[in-house]
Structures are given as structure tokens and as C-alpha cells.
Amino acid sequence: MNYRSTQDIVGASNEVIKHNKFKIEKDIQASKKSEHKIVVYSGNSEEENVQFCFDKVRELLEDGLTNDDILFLYRRSKMFTPYFFRFKDENVKVQSKTIHASKGLEAKVVFMRAAIVAKRSSYYMGL
Numbered sequence: 001m002n003y004r005s006t007q008d009i010v011g012a013s014n015e016v017i018k019h020n021k022f023k024i025e026k027d028i029q030a031s032k033k034s035e036h037k038i039v040v041y042s043g044n045s046e047e048e049n050v051q052f053c054f055d056k057v058r059e060l061l062e063d064g065l066t067n068d069d070i071l072f073l074y075r076r077s078k079m080f081t082p083y084f085f086r087f088k089d090e091n092v093k094v095q096s097k098t099i100h101a102s103k104g105l106e107a108k109v110v111f112m113r114a115a116i117v118a119k120r121s122s123y124y125m126g127l
Helices: 007-017 046-062 077-089
Strands: 002-006 030-032 039-041 070-074 095-098 109-115 121-126
Touching: 002 007, 007 030, 046 070, 046 077, 046 109, 070 077, 077 095, 077 109
Parallel strands: 002 030, 070 095, 070 109
Antiparallel strands: 039 121, 109 121
């Protein structure tokens, strides 16, 4: 039983894990109901992806979320570099961590920078 994540997040995780040939068989369920769906975005360029994330963060901040409510996760630090500079240039602060360094952290909105087979960037936002 997962007590931290919602059923949509746990369900998406289970879908990814089931394709891992080295997985340990187990059935993970969530104790929390999902209030919002996961949003997946993949632009045609890195600039489009940065712009999407920047626009979404500005919208969330205008809706009353704080900088501490928003977290960017990535596998390697260099994956966040173009986002870091865009947010810095616009004087917008967000939390950012590698996936491994984020253990135990919670946020209302999480953006995940991920690489997919097509070599384009994808972004997952969980509310």
C-alpha cells in the first residue's frame, strides 16, 4: 500500500514498472484518491517544452500556489539546465531536484523531465 501518492500516480508507476524485465512481482495500491489527472506534454522542440512548463508555472502561481508547491524532477542535473536559465531570467523560483535526491519530498504539482524513445522530452504534471 502506498500512503503518499494518489491512485493515478501509483497506477502510472505500475504501468511503467510492469515493462521492466527485472521487476519483482507485486501489486501496489494507493490509499489516496486522485483529484486531478496526470498531464503528459511532449513538444516538438526543447524550446516548446520549456515554454509549456514556464507558462504552466506562471498560471499555477497566479492561481495561488507558492514556489514551494511546485517541484521539477529530472534524472540528471543537465536535463534541467534550459529550464533553470529560463526561470532565472524571468525571476521565477521553483524547487528542482534529481529524482534520487527528491525522496521524501512532497509538492502539490510535480513536473518530471523525462526522455522517451523518440528522443523528445516529455513532462508529467501531477496535481
